Amino acid sequence: MKLPQSYLDRMNTLLGEEFEDYLDSFSKPSYAGLRVNTLKITKEDFEKISPFALEPVPWIQNGFYYNKKEQPGKHPFYYGGLYYIQEPSAMTPASLLPVEPGDKVLDLCAAPGGKSTELAAKLQGQGVLISNDISSSRAKALLKNIEVFGVTNGAVLSESPERLCKVFPEYFDKILIDAPCSGEGMFRKDPAIIKSWEKQGPEFFHKIQLSILDAAVKMLKPGGTMLYSTCTFSPLENEGSIEYLLKNYPDFQVEEIPFRDGFDKGRPEWILSERKELEKTVRLWPHKIKGEGHFIAMVRKDGGQDVSVKREVIRKEKCPKQLEDFFTHVTWNMRDRHYEIFGEKVYLVPDAIPDLKGMRILRKGLYLGELKKDRFEPGQSLAMALKKEEYDQCINFSWTDINLTKYLKGETIEIEDESLAGWQLLLVEGYPVGWGKASKGRLKNKYLPGWRLF
Numbered sequence: 001m002k003l004p005q006s007y008l009d010r011m012n013t014l015l016g017e018e019f020e021d022y023l024d025s026f027s028k029p030s031y032a033g034l035r036v037n038t039l040k041i042t043k044e045d046f047e048k049i050s051p052f053a054l055e056p057v058p059w060i061q062n063g064f065y066y067n068k069k070e071q072p073g074k075h076p077f078y079y080g081g082l083y084y085i086q087e088p089s090a091m092t093p094a095s096l097l098p099v100e101p102g103d104k105v106l107d108l109c110a111a112p113g114g115k116s117t118e119l120a121a122k123l124q125g126q127g128v129l130i131s132n133d134i135s136s137s138r139a140k141a142l143l144k145n146i147e148v149f150g151v152t153n154g155a156v157l158s159e160s161p162e163r164l165c166k167v168f169p170e171y172f173d174k175i176l177i178d179a180p181c182s183g184e185g186m187f188r189k190d191p192a193i194i195k196s197w198e199k200q201g202p203e204f205f206h207k208i209q210l211s212i213l214d215a216a217v218k219m220l221k222p223g224g225t226m227l228y229s230t231c232t233f234s235p236l237e238n239e240g241s242i243e244y245l246l247k248n249y250p251d252f253q254v255e256e257i258p259f260r261d262g263f264d265k266g267r268p269e270w271i272l273s274e275r276k277e278l279e280k281t282v283r284l285w286p287h288k289i290k291g292e293g294h295f296i297a298m299v300r301k302d303g304g305q306d307v308s309v310k311r312e313v314i315r316k317e318k319c320p321k322q323l324e325d326f327f328t329h330v331t332w333n334m335r336d337r338h339y340e341i342f343g344e345k346v347y348l349v350p351d352a353i354p355d356l357k358g359m360r361i362l363r364k365g366l367y368l369g370e371l372k373k374d375r376f377e378p379g380q381s382l383a384m385a386l387k388k389e390e391y392d393q394c395i396n397f398s399w400t401d402i403n404l405t406k407y408l409k410g411e412t413i414e415i416e417d418e419s420l421a422g423w424q425l426l427l428v429e430g431y432p433v434g435w436g437k438a439s440k441g442r443l444k445n446k447y448l449p450g451w452r453l454f
């Protein structure tokens with residue numbers, strides 16, 4: 001791997017004696033990690049059923065290292081949404097943002113969802129998560145991950161931060177900005193990033209970061225907390241961006257982040273700043289922890305009064321009869337819920353989401369399924385959001401069962417019990433993977449075509 005000379009010179013100047021250790025980290029392999037989806041399974045229960053050799057990531061409650069040869073991304077448990085494959089340092093920002101069930105949370109640069117999926121797990125279905133990414137193609141991958149994880153209380157948008165401000169003034173309790181950056185912390189994991197660094201370096205990204213921060217501050221409630229992270233070492237994009245925030249928005253203060261073994265403090269002197277408080281930010285280095293490079297800053301907006309934001313009253317649809325009939329099989333309380341219907345498609349929408357008219361919306365609420373003339377056809381995302389005890393017709397497979405593989409490939413499968421009829425929720429070791437429709441000993445495959453195993 002050949003690192004650009006200008007980069008090496010800068011790092012040598014900044015790191016001094018540590019520079020050799022940093023360079024040495026390139027001779028070691030990067031670490032692979034997975035993070036357990038605590039919306040579906042506890043860390044302890046996952047450890048009991050995991051076929052992988054796992055080693056805990058010391059600073060992440062539900063994070064593990066795995067051996068790359070084991071390929072957990074191809075395992076049926078992955079299709080059941082039991083975990084997210086994530087580089088261990090990248091697990092840190094969402095783990096540190098103090099999200100509580102009931103909060104209104106924004107993940108502003110969210111695709112493909114590594115942080116959003118953890119923020120959703122922290123909300124435990126209560127409150128609202130708005131996951132946004134300016135790139136619509138990346139937002140599609142984000143939507144899939146949100147759905148696989150079984151998130152019910154969110155919306156996925158693809159908007160510029162400036163346009164979001166108009167809909168969400170001082171709306172959020174917590175905001176996460178995992179900013180686009182020059183990616184220096186990922187050079188070891190993905191050497192292709194070196195090429196793009198040569199084209200677009202720290203100055204390019206710093207400008208974008210400032211415009212994202214300008215918008216984000218307007219969307220945070222007084223008393224709210226915002227976490228800013230990057231995967232680069234560049235002082236300009238890290239301490240430099242936070243210095244800009246503090247200078248231009250004096251109602252923001254840097255918050256203490258609980259230090260863990262191997263965490264390093266922010267370096268105000270690297271941007272010639274007098275602000276000692278920048279030392280409360282955190283730097284992660286590949287020569288100090290088993291993970292790649294990251295920067296994390298947590299800031300709080302002064303105040304604490306909940307501001308009441310005027311919202312239009314959104315028309316609530318009545319629960320359609322076909323849906324009501326289907327939900328006799330489900331334990332969820334479907335009365336007084338907020339439905340939105342577009343053509344045949346019906347969504348269950350959290351009450352707290354304001355009117356999103358004019359926004360580029362990929363998903364608002366939970367997609368339940370399609371209303372046909374005299375019946376309801378449940379959607380894949382509803383299957384992923386259910387728990388086995390919440391639906392009365394389940395078929396369970398062991399993860400080694402060939403029929404499960406056939407199902408995930410989209411094939412029709414035979415079933416022993418010929419009396420089974422209607423919509424069956426298919427499970428892998430007790431965790432939903434999708435729908436099948438049973439009739440006369442056969443199970444018609446209703447697994448979402450775009451999600452199939454090839």
Ligand SMILES: C[S@@+](CC[C@H](N)C(=O)[O-])C[C@H]1O[C@@H](n2cnc3c(N)ncnc32)[C@H](O)[C@@H]1O
Pocket residue numbers: 108109110111112113114115116132133134135138159160161178179180181208212
């Ligand atoms: C570091 S990545 C986010 C990774 C994501 N948080 C995760 O954990 O999976 C940065 C993202 O910012 C998005 N982005 C770039 N410019 C943006 C902008 N002005 N507003 C919002 N998102 C932006 C990019 O499309 C990219 O997906």
